[in-house]
Amino acid sequence: MANTYADREPVTRRTHDHPWVANLEADEHATNQQLTVAEAVDAVEQTQPDHFVDLVTHEQHGHPMSYLYKAVRSIDRSVTLSDEGRCSCGGYVTRVTVYRRD
Known part of the structure; x- marks a missing residue:
């Protein structure tokens, strides 16, 4: 049987060396702002320099400027x-x- 996923990057990869999206909108995030912040920080730490991560946060907590930035x-x-x-x-x-830090 041929491996149909040979050219596909696994979604479980932790270090991201390309732009990516961190979905922080699950039910667990809606009820736990601390979890949202912790996983957002982890997402940024897993993003390689010269790339970005879009943090998508649940509306339940309001604008992320008030708790995430x-x-x-x-x-x-x-x-x-x-x-x-x-x-x-x-x-x-x-x-x-x-x-990158100079």
Whole structure:
């Protein structure tokens, strides 16, 4: 039987060396803001320099500027955050671009 997934990157890959999306809108995220923040920080830490991760957060917590931005900026990485607006399901999208430290 041929491996039909030979050219496909597994979704479980932890280090991302390309732009990607971290979906933080599951039911567990809606009821647990600390989980959302912890997994957002982990997502940024798993993003390689010169790439970005779009953090999609649940609408239940409101705009991520009020609870997420400070935590992401406190990571020992050079990052920029940009508000990409709301997604079609009502959540919020924050783009975090990771840069190389000089």
